[in-house]
Amino acid sequence: MNNRIQINMPQDVAYIINTLNQNGFKAYLVGGCVRDSLLGKAPKDWDIATDAQSENVKLMFGKIIETGIKHGTVTAVIDSYNYEITTFRSSSSISTATLKDDLRLRDFTINAIAYHPNEGIIDPFSGIQDIEKSIIRAVGSAKDRFREDPLRMLRAIRLSSILEFEIDSQVLSSIKENCDLIKGVSQERIRDELSKILTSDRPMNFVILKETGLLKFVLPEFERCFDTEQNHPYHIYNVGMHSLKAIANIENNLVLRWTMLFHDIGKPVVKTTDQNGIDHFYGHPEKSVHIAEKIMKRLRFDNKTMNKVLRLIKHHDRRIEPYCKPVRKAASIVGKDIFLDLLKVQEADKKGQNPQYLEVRLEALSKIREIFFDIEKEGQILTxxxxxxxxxxxxxxxxxxxxxxxxxxxxxxxxxxxxxxxxxxxxxxxxxxxxxxxxxxx
CATH class of the missing domain: 1.10.8 (Helicase, Ruva Protein; domain 3)
Incomplete structure (x- = not known):
């Protein structure tokens, strides 16, 4: 217990904890909000754990949503904000569980820290120490935690990417041993974790999916890209590494990063090698669109996101001369609504290739961008x-x-x-x- 650390919580959260305490129940901040507060980050959500049963909680607060009442979770709505309140859990029973029982079932030590304004920090599994060491370590047996919820394997990589922490070697080993369990997780949950990895500050961590064996279960089409070499003057990486380098060179935007992940996913299918040993990938944009569409439907992407990603993939390899007439025609074909995004995609694509040719290619893209701005400014026709x-x-x-x-x-x-x-x-x-x-x- 550490009484010296104080977490500045919103008034609504303090009200929930005080109300539960005044009615004879224990209540604590738990999980990501405690972790983020200790890291100096603003929490997106505030979660409360209590020994009160859901039926008791429902009587104490005005508006309650039964978000997961079977698992002891309800959501209190206060001033249009949602706060999850969950009854302590244990491996045997919810009704007799303690705070430590509840924390013992959490995924990683950095998420198994509780806080009470009077009691301070409760950290039975040395989560603060792991925060200080910047490491993702499981609470107890990593194998047990992953078998309880296989999505936690992806979450380990996501937390490593977002927090810029390293993953404990035992956690990595356990992911490798249990990677096939991810097959039992819904596609929507997988999609959300992959999106968070891609839009983190360390998108190159996506390669950990390959190293741990998870990739062959969640995106087998992309795993083949790591086995596809590109013996061509413009390239120095295999298709998989090139794609990750391209992701790291584009702004943190969901559509753009999924575009870069999929833009060359058709290359393994269309690869040919000429008599000089040079590899070619004729028709790969069209093939990539076809494969990406299948994947995005499988992952249950919304149509708006999917359609924009597919349009950008379709045109990512389009050659545009840096002159007014070709730019006008290209913008009219591509669509002026995504033309600037297409230039971002092409720039990131080139930054993931052989740097020997980069400067002149970026200069051309810069000219194309300037011409497009002039066309729009002058009101020239594009549609x-x-x-x-x-x-x-x-x-x-x-x-x-x-x-x-x-x-x-x-x-x-x-x-x-x-x-x-x-x-x-x-x-x-x-x-x-x-x-x-x-x-x-x-």
């Missing part, structure tokens, strides 16, 4: 919606067939892409007249 004429205008001019209207708008669009100054009502009407004449002649 059909930017045309000075629309379908209603053509109907008013006497066109009736929707198919014919669509063809004419597409032709006008291509004209304006080539010559932006043509995008005025008068010039487009004149262009329609010329199109009619050409068709009449043919």
């Amino acid at each position: 059909l919606k930017d045309l000075a004429l629309n379908g209603d205008d053509l109907i008013a001019m006497g066109f009736e067939q929707s198919r014919e209207i669509g063809i004419i708008l597409k032709e006008l669009y291509n004209i304006v892409l080539d010559t932006p100054e043509m995008n005025t009502r008068e010039k487009l009407i004149e262009a329609i007249g010329n199109l009619k004449k050409e068709r009449f002649r043919t």
Whole structure:
């Protein structure tokens, strides 16, 4: 017990603990909120453990959500904030469990620390010592903890990535021995842990999934990338390591990091080697889209995230010349809503390749970005919606067939892409007249 350490908790949390205490029950802050407070980080959630049964807790607070009442957890809603309150657990019974019993069942020592404003820190498993050593160590037997909930194997890697801690050797060994247990975990839970690893400050920790054997169960398609060498002047890493290097070189954004993980996932399937021993991966963007879509559906991604990732993968290898006309055409094909993100993807892709060619390639991307900004600033056309004429205008001019209207708008669009100054009502009407004449002649 350490009474010298004080945790500054929100008033609502203090109110919950005081209310439980005043009604004759014990109550403590537990888990990640204690860990983060000790690390000087602002906790995202505040969790309370108590010897009160859920039925008692429900009587003490106004609005209660029965989030996990079978496991002794309810959520108190105070001023629109949610606070989980869980009855002490033990391996034998909830009703007779103590705080130490509860902490003994937690995953890692750094999460098995409790706090009470009067009693101070309760740390029966030396979690503070492990925080000071920056190490992820299991409470008791790592094998037992992983068998209770196999997701904890991924959580160890996630915590290591987020906190920048090392994983204890016994924990790593136990993950290797029990990695197949991850097959019993829902795809949604796996997806969420992978996302947290990818969007951490140490995304290269993703390689630990490969080293421990977890990868072949959660993303077997990506594991093959580590066995796919790239004997090509532009590359110095295998496909798997290249992808992780690319992730580490892009901003911390969920869509962009999943894009970089999957952007070359089709390469193992399409790899060929020419007579000079140089490897090629023709058609890999399309194959990567196909494989990534299957994976993201399996992991139950929402459609918005999935569609944006797939669009970026599809175009990630698109060659764009740093001149106005090619940039306009590329932005129109790719979509101006993701064009700047595509440039970020291409930049990260190149930063994960042979540094010998990096400077000149980054210069080209910088020019493309500047040109795109100028195009937007000048209001030059990038989509059909930017045309000075629309379908209603053509109907008013006497066109009736929707198919014919669509063809004419597409032709006008291509004209304006080539010559932006043509995008005025008068010039487009004149262009329609010329199109009619050409068709009449043919």
